[in-house]
Amino acid sequence: TAPKIKVDFNQTTGVAVMNMQSPPVNSLSLDFLTELCIAVEKLEMDKSCRGLILTSSQPKVFSAGLDIMEMYGQSPERCAEFWRAVQEMWLKLYSSNMAVIAAINGSSPAGGCLMSLTCDYRIMADNPRYSIGLNETQLGIVAPFWFKDSLVNTVGHRHAEMGLELGLLYSPSEALRIGLVDQLVPEDQVLSTATQTMTKWLAIPDHARHLSKSMMRKPTVDKLLSSRESDIQNFVSFITKDSIQKSLRVYLEMLKKRKG
Ligand code: CO8
Structure with missing residues (x-):
């Protein structure tokens, strides 16, 4: 099967585009x-790689989020394996x-959106047709605590609370206003702006930036590390419930109908 992740690493700049x-x-x-984690790990171990830009080759979509088919009609064992991979990515x-x-x-x-929230800086295409947010409740499911923590750490408690309860998907300008993204640029300048912005981040000595990042994020990371297994159990018992499976089916049907 074709690779799902393509990495272009520029030795000269030390920046990889994924x-x-x-x-x-x-x-x-x-x-x-699995592919994404292996690619990130490879770059992480390569000391000459200092910056990573995450982007999409697909038109109109960065990522549609978790594959709903991985959560629908699957065995508990498979759901657990899937959830561990989601944790690992984060x-x-x-x-x-x-x-x-x-x-x-x-x-x-x-x-x-979760994947975007893991980044140090977010640049979004200024196209009102696009949206971003943690819309889990619209599917009848609930974002786990570490999704919530990532959002709180970015937009603060009030916007996170409202966004999570209502499952809000924000337009780029709304996302910019609440700080869910840091910058909007015309669609054809997203990648070039990311490349320029990276220069600024890489001008800071690595060790100082690493320690500052770790100081900000370690408590959030440790929280998941210390409860990984129970988080998996929670996910599996939640997602395999008949009522939740039914919500997912209704949502999938809505997705198909909306088409065309
Ligand atoms: N998973 C699986 N298939 C998907 C997904 C998805 N997340 N999103 C879209 N698809 C499928 C569509 O069903 C469609 O399939 P088909 O061609 O067979 O009909 C195909 O991809 C193309 O989709 P669209 O026609 O809708 O493409 P558009 O370009 O019009 O729209 C969007 C792209 C905006 C991304 C749109 O597809 C969309 O809104 N998708 C749903 C996104 C979504 O709600 N994702 C939520 C996933 S849940 C999650 O990520 C976190 C869960 C946390 C766990 C909670 C603990 C219990």
């Missing part, structure tokens, strides 16, 4: 997450020593 290229919408399947990106910039060139709901 393109998500899993049609149609870069949904985060177990295979996708842990790797959120605690990366690299400067990580999200070049959000399309919609970024739920898990796509």
Whole structure:
């Protein structure tokens, strides 16, 4: 099968661009997450790689979030394996020593938003058709505490509370206003702006930036590290409930109907 992640590493600048290229919408399947984690780990171990830009090769979509088919009609064992991979993706990106910039060139709901939240800086295409947010409640599911923590750490308690309860998907300008993204640029400048911005982040001595990042993020990371297994159990028992499976089915049908 075709690779779902394409990495372009520029030796001269020390910056890697990670393109998500899993049609149609870069949904985060177990295979996708496994590939992504391996790619991040490789770059993390390469001391010459100091910056990472996350972006999408798919038109109009950064990432549609977790692959709903991984949560629908699957065995508890498979759900547990999937959830561990979601945790691993978050842990790797959120605690990366690299400067990580999200070049959000399309919609970024739920898990796509989570992935953006792990980055140090977010640049989004200024296209009102795109949206970003943790919309889990709209699917009848609930974002776990570390999704919530990532959001609180970025937009503060009040916007996180309202956004999570209502499952809000924000337009780029609303996202900028609440600080969910840091900058809006025309669609064709997202990647070039990310590259320019990276220069500024890499001008800071690595050790000082690492320690500052770690100081800000370690308590959030440690919280998940110390409760990984119970978080998996919570997910599995929640997602395999008949009522939740029914909500997911209704949502999937809505997605298909809305089409065309
Ligand atoms: N998973 C699986 N398939 C998906 C997903 C997804 N997340 N998103 C879209 N698809 C499928 C569609 O069903 C469609 O399939 P088909 O071609 O067979 O009909 C295909 O991808 C293309 O989708 P669209 O036609 O909708 O493409 P558009 O370009 O019009 O729109 C969007 C792109 C905006 C990304 C749109 O597809 C969308 O809104 N998708 C749903 C996004 C979403 O709500 N994701 C939430 C996933 S849940 C999550 O990430 C966190 C869960 C936390 C766990 C909670 C603990 C219990």
